[in-house]
Every structure is written in C-alpha cells, then in structure tokens.
Amino acid sequence: xxxSNLINSYLGNANSSGLKSWIFSTDHKRIGLLYLxxxxxxxxxxxxxxxxxxxxxxxxxxxxxxxxxxxxTFTLHGVxxxxxxxxxxxxxxxxxxxxxxxxxxxxxxxxxxNLLSWWIYIFGAILALTSLFxxxxxxxxxxxxxxPYSINTDTNVSLAVLAAFVLGFSSxxxxxxxxxxxxxxxxxxxxxxxxxxxxxxxxxxxxxxxxATPVVGITLLLIFLERTLGLGFFxxxxxxxxxxxQHLFWIYSHPVVYVMILPAMGxxxxxxxxxxxxxxxxxxAIAMSSMAxxxxxxxxxxxxxxxxxxxxxxxxxxxxxxxxxxxxxxIKVFNWVATLYKGSIQLAAPMLLxxxxxxxxxIGGLTGLVNGALSTDIHIxxxxxxxxxxHYTIFGGAGIGLMAAMHYWFPKIFGRMYSxxxxxxxxxxxxxGFNTLYFPMLIMxxxxxxxxxxxxxxxxxxxxxxxxxxxxxxxxxxxxxxWNLVRSARKGEPAPDNPWGATTLEWKTPSPPPQLNFDxxxxxxxxxxxxxxxxxxxxxxxxx
Amino acid sequence: xxxxxxxxxxxxxxxxLILGSSIIMLFAITAxxxxxxxxxxxxxxxxxxxxxxxxxxxxxxxxxPTIMVLIMFFSGWAGFKVMRNIPEDAMEVTVxxxxxxxxxxYENGVQSSVLVVPVDKNVKLxxxxxxxxxxxxVPAFRLKEDCVPGYDNVAWFKAIEEGEYNLFxxxxxxDQHSNMITKVKVINSEEYDTWLVEQDTKPIGIDILSINGxxxxxxxxxxxxxxxxxxxxxxxxETVLTxxxxxxxxxxxxxxxxxxxxxxxxxxxxxPPVMITLPNLTDEDVDAMIQIxxxxx
Numbered sequence: 001x002x003x004s005n006l007i008n009s010y011l012g013n014a015n016s017s018g019l020k021s022w023i024f025s026t027d028h029k030r031i032g033l034l035y036l037x038x039x040x041x042x043x044x045x046x047x048x049x050x051x052x053x054x055x056x057x058x059x060x061x062x063x064x065x066x067x068x069x070x071x072x073t074f075t076l077h078g079v080x081x082x083x084x085x086x087x088x089x090x091x092x093x094x095x096x097x098x099x100x101x102x103x104x105x106x107x108x109x110x111x112x113x114n115l116l117s118w119w120i121y122i123f124g125a126i127l128a129l130t131s132l133f134x135x136x137x138x139x140x141x142x143x144x145x146x147x148p149y150s151i152n153t154d155t156n157v158s159l160a161v162l163a164a165f166v167l168g169f170s171s172x173x174x175x176x177x178x179x180x181x182x183x184x185x186x187x188x189x190x191x192x193x194x195x196x197x198x199x200x201x202x203x204x205x206x207x208x209x210x211x212a213t214p215v216v217g218i219t220l221l222l223i224f225l226e227r228t229l230g231l232g233f234f235x236x237x238x239x240x241x242x243x244x245x246q247h248l249f250w251i252y253s254h255p256v257v258y259v260m261i262l263p264a265m266g267x268x269x270x271x272x273x274x275x276x277x278x279x280x281x282x283x284x285a286i287a288m289s290s291m292a293x294x295x296x297x298x299x300x301x302x303x304x305x306x307x308x309x310x311x312x313x314x315x316x317x318x319x320x321x322x323x324x325x326x327x328x329x330x331i332k333v334f335n336w337v338a339t340l341y342k343g344s345i346q347l348a349a350p351m352l353l354x355x356x357x358x359x360x361x362x363i364g365g366l367t368g369l370v371n372g373a374l375s376t377d378i379h380i381x382x383x384x385x386x387x388x389x390x391h392y393t394i395f396g397g398a399g400i401g402l403m404a405a406m407h408y409w410f411p412k413i414f415g416r417m418y419s420x421x422x423x424x425x426x427x428x429x430x431x432x433g434f435n436t437l438y439f440p441m442l443i444m445x446x447x448x449x450x451x452x453x454x455x456x457x458x459x460x461x462x463x464x465x466x467x468x469x470x471x472x473x474x475x476x477x478x479x480x481x482x483w484n485l486v487r488s489a490r491k492g493e494p495a496p497d498n499p500w501g502a503t504t505l506e507w508k509t510p511s512p513p514p515q516l517n518f519d520x521x522x523x524x525x526x527x528x529x530x531x532x533x534x535x536x537x538x539x540x541x542x543x544x
Numbered sequence: 545x546x547x548x549x550x551x552x553x554x555x556x557x558x559x560x561l562i563l564g565s566s567i568i569m570l571f572a573i574t575a576x577x578x579x580x581x582x583x584x585x586x587x588x589x590x591x592x593x594x595x596x597x598x599x600x601x602x603x604x605x606x607x608x609p610t611i612m613v614l615i616m617f618f619s620g621w622a623g624f625k626v627m628r629n630i631p632e633d634a635m636e637v638t639v640x641x642x643x644x645x646x647x648x649x650y651e652n653g654v655q656s657s658v659l660v661v662p663v664d665k666n667v668k669l670x671x672x673x674x675x676x677x678x679x680x681x682v683p684a685f686r687l688k689e690d691c692v693p694g695y696d697n698v699a700w701f702k703a704i705e706e707g708e709y710n711l712f713x714x715x716x717x718x719d720q721h722s723n724m725i726t727k728v729k730v731i732n733s734e735e736y737d738t739w740l741v742e743q744d745t746k747p748i749g750i751d752i753l754s755i756n757g758x759x760x761x762x763x764x765x766x767x768x769x770x771x772x773x774x775x776x777x778x779x780x781x782e783t784v785l786t787x788x789x790x791x792x793x794x795x796x797x798x799x800x801x802x803x804x805x806x807x808x809x810x811x812x813x814x815x816p817p818v819m820i821t822l823p824n825l826t827d828e829d830v831d832a833m834i835q836i837x838x839x840x841x
Binding site: 067068071140141142146148149152153154236237241242243276277278279281282283284285307308309312315316319320323324326327330331333334335337338340341342343344345346347355358359362363366367369370372373374375376377378379381382383446447448450451452453454455456457531535 | 545551554558559563566569573574576577580581585586589590591592593594595596598601602605606609610613614617619620621625627675679681683684686687688689690692695710712713714715716718719721722723725816
C-alpha cells in the first residue's frame with residue numbers, strides 16, 4: 001500500500017523524474033523541497049563560517065585568520081544566514097509544502113509565480129557568491145551595510161547589496177502568493193477562524209514581506225548607486241546622512257525578524273495540540289497576537305539606534321513601543337504552556353523541539369527587555385549581549401522552529417519515518433551546545449565585550465573559550481540531526497498517513513501526498529484542532 | 545564589574561529589575577512546562593480534556609505583563625533622562641574618533657590618546673568623527689554614544705571613583721576595530737591640574753604618534769599592522785606605487801614628509817591605500833615625527 005502511495009505521489013510520478021522535472025516544476029511541494037535543499041546547503045556553509053569565527057576567538061590575539069578575513073567572515077555568515085537561509089526560511093521551504101495542504105487546496109494561487117520566486121532566489125544567491133571572487137573580495141561591512149563605511153570600503157559591497165536587492169523580490173512574490181492563496185483557496189467551510197495557526201503565522205508574515213521588503217530593496221539600491229555613481233545619499237562628505245541609512249535599513253530589518261519568527265510560532269502552535277491531543281488554548285489570542293506583532297513590529301525599528309544621536313523624544317517613544325511588542329509575544333508563550341494542561345502528552349522529537357523552542361525563545365524574548373529599556377540598552381548595545389540575544393530569538397526560535405517543522409512534517413513529505421532515537425540524541429546535544437555557545441555571550445556583553453571584535457582583552461577569555469566549546473557540541477548535534485533526516489528520507493520505515501494523530505487537513509491525505517494533494521474535495525466542519533474523531537478511533541482500537 | 549559613574553547605579557537598578565523578573569519568569573515557564581509534561585504524559589493521562597481557553601486567565605496574563613513592561617520602560621527611561629541631561633557646569637572634552645584610534649582634546653588645547661579626567665567632576669563630551677561611524681563606550685560608566693560623521697553628538701559623565709577603565713569603540717569601523725581601545729584615567733583634581741599644565745608645556749615627544757593615530761596602523765616594534773612598521777623603516781629601500789606605477793625609493797626625510805602630507809601619493813606595495821591626511825599638523829610636528837622615525841632602529 002505504501003509503495004503504491006509513493007508511485008502515485010508527487011515524488012514518484014513516472015513521467016516526472018530527473019532534474020528538469022524538479023527545477024521547472026510548478027508543484028508547490030517540489031518547490032518547497034527545492035528551497036529546503038538550497039537553504040540547507042547555505043546553512044551548512046554559514047554554520048562552518050560561524051565555527052571558524054568561534055575558533056578565532058578561542059584565545060585573544062590572532063589565531064588563524066587576519067582581522068580583515070574575520071570581518072569578511074562575519075559579514076558572509078550574516079548575509080548567508082539572513083538573506084539566503086532564515087528570511088526565505090520556514091515560509092519558502094515548509095510553508096510552500098504545507099500551506100496548500102492545510103487549506104485543502106491543489107496548489108498555491110500562482111504556481112508559476114512560485115517557481116519564478118525560487119529562480120529569483122537562485123539568481124540572487126549566485127550574485128552573492130560571485131561577489132566573493134570579484135572586486136576587493138567579499139564585503140567586510142557586516143550584514144547591516146552601515147554607511148558611510150559601506151560607501152568607502154574597497155571590498156565588493158556593490159554586488160553583495162545588489163544580490164540582497166534581488167533576493168528581496170523572491171520574498172515579496174512569495175508573500176503575495178501566500179496571501180492570495182489564503183484568501184482565495186481555503187477548503188469549503190474553512191472560515192478565517194478555522195484556519196490552522198501555522199496558516200495564520202504565514203498570513204501575518206506575508207503582509208510584512210510585501211510591505212517592508214521594498215523599503216530595504218530601495219535602500220540597498222541607493223547604496224549601490226552611491227558607490228557606482230557617487231550620488232551622495234548617506235555619505236556626509238557628499239552631503240548625505242548616515243543616520244538616514246540606518247532608519248531605512250531598520251524599517252525593514254526589524255520587521256523582518258518577525259518574518260523569521262512568526263512562521264516558527266505557527267509551527268509550534270501546530271505541534272503542541274498534535275502531541276498533547278487537545279485543542280490549543282486560546283486560539284483567537286494566538287492568531288490575533290501574530291497580527292498584533294506584525295503591526296506593532298513596524299513601529300519599533302528605532303530601538304536599533306538608541307546610541308546614534310536620535311532625539312531623546314524619539315528614543316523614549318521607540319522604547320515604549322518596543323515594550324508593547326513584548327505583550328503579544330508573552331501571550332503566545334502562556335497559551336502554549338496552557339495547551340499542555342490536562343493534555344495527553346507524547347514526547348516525540350517534534351514535541352521535544354517545540355518545548356526547546358519555548359525555553360530558548362523565552363530567553364531570547366526576556367533578554368529583549370534589556371534591549372528595550374533605554375538606560376540598559378545604552379550599555380549592552382553593540383556588545384556580544386546583542387549577538388547572544390539575537391541567536392536566542394532567531395536560532396533558538398526560528399531555527400529550532402524549522403527543525404521542529406522538519407521532524408513534524410517529515411513523514412508527510414517523504415512518506416517515511418526518521419529514527420526517533422537518533423533524533424533525540426541530536427536534540428540533547430543541540431540543547432547543551434546551544435546554551436554553552438550563546439549563554440556566555442550574554443554574560444560577556446553585560447561585562448562590556450563589544451561585538452564584531454577580531455581580538456579582545458584577556459579578561460573576557462574564559463567566556464569566549466566556553467562559547468567556542470559550545471559551538472563544537474552544537475555542530476555535532478546538528479550533524480547527527482541532518483544525517484538522520486537525510487538517511488531516513490531514503491531508508492526510513494514507511495510512514496502512515498497520520499503518524500501523530502494530528503487533525504489538520506494535510507494528515508487526511510496519503511504520505512507522501514499525490515500530485516494534486518487530495519483524492520477527494522476536502523470540506524471543513526470544525527475548528528482545526530478537533531480531536532474527537534482521533535480519540536474515538538483510539539477508544540475503539542482499545543475495545544477491540 | 546566596575547560601577548564608576550554617577551548614574552551607573554541607576555542603570556544597574558534597571559538591569560536588576562529586568563534580569564530579576566526575567567529569571568523568575570523563565571523559571572516559572574520552564575517549571576510549569578516540565579510539570580505538565582510529567583503529570584499529563586500519555587501514560588498517566590490517556591484522556592485529554594479539551595479546554596479552549598479561559599477569559600479570566602488570559603486577561604490576567606495580558607494585563608500583568610503589560611503593567612510589568614511599563615514599569616521596566618519607566619525605569620529605563622528614568623536612568624536615560626539623567627544620562628541625557630548635561631549639567632551646565634561640565635568641563636568639555638572633544639573626542640576625535642578615527643580609524644582606528646582615539647584622540648581627546650581638552651579646553652586648553654592639550655591633546656592626549658588616553659582620556660584623563662578629574663574625579664567627581666562633570667565632563668561633557670563632544671563626539672566627533674570625520675571618517676566612519678565609531679562609538680564611544682566605557683562599560684564601567686554605562687555610557688555609550690556614537691561618533692557619527694556630520695553629527696554633533698554629545699554625552700556626559702561624572703566619574704565617582706579614581707582608577708583606569710576600558711574605553712572601547714563599539715561600532716564596527718573596519719580592520720582594526722577591535723584594536724580601537726584606550727583607557728579612561730580618573731585622577732584627583734590636583735593631579736589633573738598638574739597633568740594639564742605638564743602636557744601644555746612639555747616638548748613634543750613620541751606620544752605625538754599615538755595622539756595623531758599613527759600607531760593604530762604603524763607599529764613601533766616591527767610587527768605588521770595595516771601599514772608598514774616604523775621600526776627600522778628609515779633608510780631602507782621600498783617598492784611603492786605612484787599613480788598605479790611601481791617604482792623603488794629610499795625612505796629618507798623627504799619621502800616621509802611627503803607620505804605624511806600626501807598619504808595617497810606613494811603607496812608601499814602590499815599595503816592598502818587607506819591613510820588619511822592630518823590637516824592640523826604643524827611643520828614642527830612633522831619634523832618631530834621624522835626625527836622619531838629616524839630614531840626607531
């Protein structure tokens with residue numbers, strides 16, 4: 001039965017094998033996997049760059065790489081992780097696969113546009129990689145490209161910002177596609193408040209992608225024009241304003257952290273009910289808090305600039321708004337924890353990762369309060385505290401959210417099960433490694449260790465050393481996780497249609513799904529997390 | 545860590561408020577999570593209850609966190625207000641940040657590469673940069689403010705304890721960013737007055753190189769930084785690029801003088817063309833610099 005599933009599925013259709021059938025496929029499932037494979041390749045490269053930086057920082061003084069190489073390394077690490085990995089991230093890889101299935105649709109609203117988005121992503125990636133080899137080498141500006149440094153440096157900033165500009169279009173088109181799909185292609189009976197919470201996460205994300213991305217696109221283009229044509233937008237020696245650059249940059253780049261985190265929050269909101277066998281606690285509050293975060297998140301960008309010399313009034317307004325974003329985030333966390341109450345909890349790998357997400361992301365969120373308060377932000381701004389905080393939210397949040405999603409939907413995507421034992425070993429190592437790597441950064445930062453330092457004063461060495469050791473443990477965990485998933489995709493046990501006993505529509509079609517997703521026309525009569533059917537089936541099984 | 549400025553205690557209060565409530569919160573969330581996972585495991589609790597929400601509970605965890613974050617906001621703002629309220633009686637120091645060193649200029653025109661200030665005195669900083677953005681950061685004072693080209697940023701502090709404190713550049717500014725470190729030296733006011741007079745009257749010495757930022761890129765001990773080391777430089781033969789063409793020169797007085805006044809004229813092969821001109825140097829200064837380089841054998 002399972003083998004015939006495979007042959008009829010999107011993976012094994014007889015007239016659709018070979019590279020061409022993938023890179024020109026308009027099937028949302030195949031496009032999702034294309035994104036996933038590319039993102040994973042970039043992630044591994046950027047992760048190794050991170051390991052290299054940690055090695056360099058093992059001891060004070062120059063160890064392996066020069067200051068300039070180090071600066072290029074953290075820029076490349078940031079550019080790849082942000083623009084090629086985590087911004088496309090969960091929406092492009094998992095969202096593409098799961099969204100139409102969860103809505104009960106055959107595909108996204110614009111399948112060919114979807115394929116174009118992927119090609120633009122590839123084109124942008126090629127541009128970014130080309131910039132490594134041309135001009136003065138890869139940019140050494142940091143992923144933030146602050147002017148006037150980015151205007152004056154002799155490294156290849158122009159091509160790097162052009163690549164980021166191109167990648168922005170991929171993001172915008174995906175946003176448009178998803179929002180249209182959510183509005184137009186929901187199954188019969190699925191009102192907005194019967195949508196799974198992952199869909200709500202993608203919906204809020206889509207709006208941010210559409211509205212915020214053009215701003216950074218234009219801003220990076222201005223950098224390009226300033227460098228090539230000498231138009232003075234940001235360089236004060238040409239009459240420009242360097243602080244204007246920071247405003248324009250963060251108007252996008254703050255909301256974009258919600259592009260990274262909101263879909264991950266959606267993933268967690270799927271996994272918790274599935275493994276606790278009960279409806280989510282506070283559905284509407286979670287759905288609405290995604291929208292609240294997306295909206296208020298637009299108005300807080302100034303908290304990246306508390307030391308730049310903005311007016312004092314602007315500073316306290318941005319601080320106040322920043323604190324207000326904390327409230328909907330807190331609501332989500334409380335609702336998740338409450339979802340465990342009186343559940344019937346199975347601690348499988350996706351659930352463990354969801355709990356790990358809540359723990360690490362809480363640290364990320366709570367350290368964010370230090371950044372939001374004016375007087376304390378002045379102290380920890382541009383220190384390794386920020387680096388720690390950022391990795392707790394984005395890696396501990398979006399990154400672990402992606403890992404959770406990959407395990408949760410793995411049986412659906414490949415029609416096979418991963419090894420639970422290897423998954424748990426990996427998760428244990430990741431938990432230990434992650435905190436050993438990033439927690440010392442929080443402490444060092446409070447003690448005054450500035451970020452983006454190739455070298456440092458000896459008093460900070462113990463923290464750097466512990467942090468570097470943590471990076472080895474983390475990489476080991478991630479390696480085991482990837483190995484487990486790659487191996488299981490080919491050799492795992494065949495997966496049933498609904499291995500977890502979950503309730504959303506993607507589990508009501510074969511694993512892997514057929515090319516057009518459903519062999520019937522799905523209809524919805526209840527909310528997304530109604531377990532009555534699953535539980536009565538369970539009870540029947542026991543009677544027999 | 546040192547807490548050495550008049551407002552650092554105020555900042556630390558906000559730190560403890562936020563970190564304290566965060567630790568309690570994190571502990572509460574984690575403990576509840578583990579307790580639920582244990583108590584409601586599928587083995588112990590095979591029949592889940594379908595609870596969709598609870599209006600009272602959800603209101604509580606909306607309202608209480610809102611109040612808490614507002615308290616944190618006010619606490620942070622209160623500390624910040626003090627930082628931004630520059631006392632009128634403050635003595636002024638102009639801070640020149642540049643790739644990749646600091647220079648401090650006092651009211652009587654004295655310049656130094658270490659920031660020297662009297663204890664218990666209000667000090668106003670005028671933060672200047674003419675190249676890229678730097679950031680003036682003294683962790684012990686809880687003080688940070690950027691030096692932005694084209695902007696007249698200001699900051700102030702009052703050091704309440706004598707001692708030496710680290711002063712970092714906190715905004716990424718290129719190759720030697722992590723070497724853009726100096727000290728703040730806090731001394732008593734008599735010592736300070738003597739120091740200021742001494743600096744004003746003493747002959748030009750080797751510290752002219754650090755004050756003008758030369759040593760950020762040119763070492764005095766032969767090690768290779770951004771530019772060629774000054775040690776043993778005088779009299780050797782070098783290959784340089786002049787208008788993109790290679791030629792061989794001997795490092796003599798004339799060559800050094802031209803390199804200081806027009807840094808882009810000849811670029812030593814293998815080094816980046818990044819040196820800035822120093823418009824405020826007098827001929828006397830340049831002569832002194834040449835003499836120092838001559839002596840560094």
